Amino acid sequence: MKIFIVRHGETIENQKRICQGQMHGSLSEKGILQARQTGEYLKNERFGHCYCSDLQRAKDFCSYITAFHKNLITTYDKRLRERYFGSFQGMPFPADMKCFQPPSDTELIEDFYNRAYHFYHDITNCGNENLLVISHGVTIRALIAIAQQKTAGAIDSVDEIKNGALTVIETYQGITPTIILLNSTKHLQ
Numbered sequence: 001m002k003i004f005i006v007r008h009g010e011t012i013e014n015q016k017r018i019c020q021g022q023m024h025g026s027l028s029e030k031g032i033l034q035a036r037q038t039g040e041y042l043k044n045e046r047f048g049h050c051y052c053s054d055l056q057r058a059k060d061f062c063s064y065i066t067a068f069h070k071n072l073i074t075t076y077d078k079r080l081r082e083r084y085f086g087s088f089q090g091m092p093f094p095a096d097m098k099c100f101q102p103p104s105d106t107e108l109i110e111d112f113y114n115r116a117y118h119f120y121h122d123i124t125n126c127g128n129e130n131l132l133v134i135s136h137g138v139t140i141r142a143l144i145a146i147a148q149q150k151t152a153g154a155i156d157s158v159d160e161i162k163n164g165a166l167t168v169i170e171t172y173q174g175i176t177p178t179i180i181l182l183n184s185t186k187h188l189q
Contacts, residue, residue: 001124001127001128001129001130001131001170001171001172002130002131002168002169002170002171002180003123003124003130003131003133003168003169003170003171004042004045004047004130004131004132004133004166004167004168005133005134005135005140005143005166005167005168005169006038006061006065006132006133006134006135006164006165006166006167007134007135007136007137007140007161007162007163007164007165008027008031008035008053008057008058008060008061008062008134008135008136008163008164009027009028009030009031009032009033009034009035009038009057009061009163009164010027010028010030010031010034010163010164011025011026011027011028011031011057011163012025012026012027012028013025013026014028014031014163015028015030016092017092017093018090018091018092018093019085019088019089019090019091019092019093020057020082020089020090021082021083021084021085021086021088021089022055022081022082022084022085022089023055023089023090024055024056024057025055025056025057026056026057026060027057027060027061030163031057031061031163031164032064034061034163034164034188035060035061035063035064035065035164036064037164037187037188038061038064038065038164038166038187038188039064039065039066039067039068040068040187041166041187042065042068042132042166042187043068043069045130045132046129046130047069047072047129047130047131047132048127048129048130048131049072049073049074049075049129049131049132050062050065050066050069050072050073050074050075050131050132050133050134051074051075051077051080051119051123051131051132051133051134052074052075052076052077052080052133052134052135053076053077053078053080053081053082053134053135053136053139054076054077054078054080054081055081055082055136058080058134058135058136059076061134061164062074062134065132065134066132069132072132077119079115079116079118079119080119080133080134080135080136080139081136081139082135082136082137082138082139083106083107083109083112083138083139084106084107084112085102085103085106085107086102086103086104086105086106086107087103087105088102088103088106109152109153109155110152112138112142112152113142113145113146113151113152113155114152116139116142116143116146117142117146119143120143120146120147124171124173124177125173128172137160137161138155140161140167141155141156141158141159141160141161142155143169144158144167144169144179144182145157145158147169147171147177147179148177148179149176159183161183162183162185164185164187164188165183165184165185166181166183166184166185166187167179167181167182167183167184168180168181
């Protein structure tokens, strides 16, 4: 089975360097173009199911891809939401992210990891059909860490996921997952 994981396209909030967390957000013109390009790129793939974050920016992005897959069932799953950044949501990111300290009301990294962990294990234990997953940057980093059998503390070691980027994980029951494509934006050229 291959899991095709895509980060939603650029949002207006991304352009302004606003922390969205679990806010809905709106795709920018560039984000809509990224969605169209991703849909075109993936149109010949066969998916058994699509899982998408229930946040609007991901749902909007997803609709451009699933337009090429008329019979594909999509499940909107809260576990695919971005990490909750509490009182920092809606605020601009600092110029130097190395100095950034999430506020105390941010979702605990262990809780966030567990949410992604349960999602990952639920979908990898239900068959051999290829899956499409639409989510968010930090959530995808968590899914990659989980596929690499790393702990919650390793999420930050995974490179930042670009808007519209595609990651493909190949996995079979009892076999260590293999990342065959990581954070690729070649389809957006």
